[in-house]
Amino acid sequence: MKVSIVIPVFNEEAVVPATNSRLSGLLEEMRGRRLFDDYEIIYVDDGSRDRTPEILTGLAAASPRIKVISFSRNFGHQPALAAGLLHATGDAVVSLDADLQDPPELIGEMLTRYREGHDIVYAVRRQRDTDTWFKRLTARLFYRLMRGMGVDIVYDHADYRLLSRRVVEEFRKIREVNLFLRGIFPSMGFRSCIVPYDRQDRFAGETKYPLRRMIAFAWDGITSFSTLPLRLASVAGLLISLFSLLLIVWALLTKLTGKAIPGWTSTVIPLFFIGGLNILFLGLIGEYIGKIYREVKARPLFFIREMLNFGPDKPDQGEQ
Ligand code: UDP
Numbered sequence: 001m002k003v004s005i006v007i008p009v010f011n012e013e014a015v016v017p018a019t020n021s022r023l024s025g026l027l028e029e030m031r032g033r034r035l036f037d038d039y040e041i042i043y044v045d046d047g048s049r050d051r052t053p054e055i056l057t058g059l060a061a062a063s064p065r066i067k068v069i070s071f072s073r074n075f076g077h078q079p080a081l082a083a084g085l086l087h088a089t090g091d092a093v094v095s096l097d098a099d100l101q102d103p104p105e106l107i108g109e110m111l112t113r114y115r116e117g118h119d120i121v122y123a124v125r126r127q128r129d130t131d132t133w134f135k136r137l138t139a140r141l142f143y144r145l146m147r148g149m150g151v152d153i154v155y156d157h158a159d160y161r162l163l164s165r166r167v168v169e170e171f172r173k174i175r176e177v178n179l180f181l182r183g184i185f186p187s188m189g190f191r192s193c194i195v196p197y198d199r200q201d202r203f204a205g206e207t208k209y210p211l212r213r214m215i216a217f218a219w220d221g222i223t224s225f226s227t228l229p230l231r232l233a234s235v236a237g238l239l240i241s242l243f244s245l246l247l248i249v250w251a252l253l254t255k256l257t258g259k260a261i262p263g264w265t266s267t268v269i270p271l272f273f274i275g276g277l278n279i280l281f282l283g284l285i286g287e288y289i290g291k292i293y294r295e296v297k298a299r300p301l302f303f304i305r306e307m308l309n310f311g312p313d314k315p316d317q318g319e320q
């Protein structure tokens with residue numbers, strides 16, 4: 001039985017050494033207790049521009065169990081996770097963040113659940129004390145919105161999860177470019193369970209997910225899994241047309257009762273209103289067309305610059 005750990009890293013020079021020693025210490029100790037026979041730690045360097053690549057090269061040189069995949073540039077958290085999963089060789093694959101916000105000590109419990117026969121184990125945050133009120137609010141909105149749109153997503157679960165070899169192999173069949181893993185794994189089915197944990201503060205360094213990227217991520221999640229926004233557009237269009245019918249009736253009535261002819265506002269306001277909605281919905285449809293465009297091109301999710309400690313029999317690169 002072998003365990004793989006997958007860690008995406010982007011400009012994490014401040015945390016990688018600490019993360020690695022804590023993780024390696026823990027895994028060595030667990031191996032000593034015969035919880036598993038072997039392990040590997042796969043760091044996916046997502047085009048870091050600080051000293052992270054040098055640090056990772058040093059770690060890989062020190063231990064053959066530490067493997068490194070370096071991207072040619074920054075491709076994002078989700079492609080980095082995917083690359084790690086696709087190259088992992090363990091019977092169980094655990095993904096977690098580099099900043100020690102996901103306590104590695106939980107891996108033991110996740111493995112227990114795996115042994116009980118669960119193919120996917122989701123680590124779920126117990127509380128959000130360490131977050132700012134703003135992050136709490138936006139996160140809550142995000143999960144509500146996703147669920148409201150019919151996306152099967154696990155509440156307060158980020159990307160800390162265990163996957164069995166079966167799931168990872170089946171995951172290869174997913175050939176989406178707009179990757180939103182938090183929606184994909186629940187949609188795959190399999191026996192799954194939840195393990196609660198307390199999320200820590202970021203150990204060092206700063207978040208790579210500022211508001212702008214959070215919004216982009218949420219929007220990607222919604223439009224990759226739901227066409228409800230498109231339907232809302234048609235519904236809104238219908239309602240607005242009905243409303244303008246009422247306006248016609250109203251105009252006729254004012255005419256018949258001989259009241260003052262309405263001024264320009266009644267003409268110009270609906271014009272702007274409907275014109276604006278038109279543009280909005282065209283944009284919405286455009287979003288989906290943009291996605292279709294990217295999916296049809298089927299570009300690889302990432303390009304790899306270098307792979308360390310993977311041996312000669314490494315799998316296909318960058319293909320999904
Ligand atoms: N990350 C990445 N590529 C990116 C942004 C982030 O690989 O473009 C990694 C980052 O190094 C970290 C994980 O994704 O290991 C989560 O990022 P972060 O902790 O900054 O996000 P937050 O926890 O603040 O949402």
Ligand code: MG
Pocket residue numbers: 097099101202207
């Ligand atoms: Mg973090």
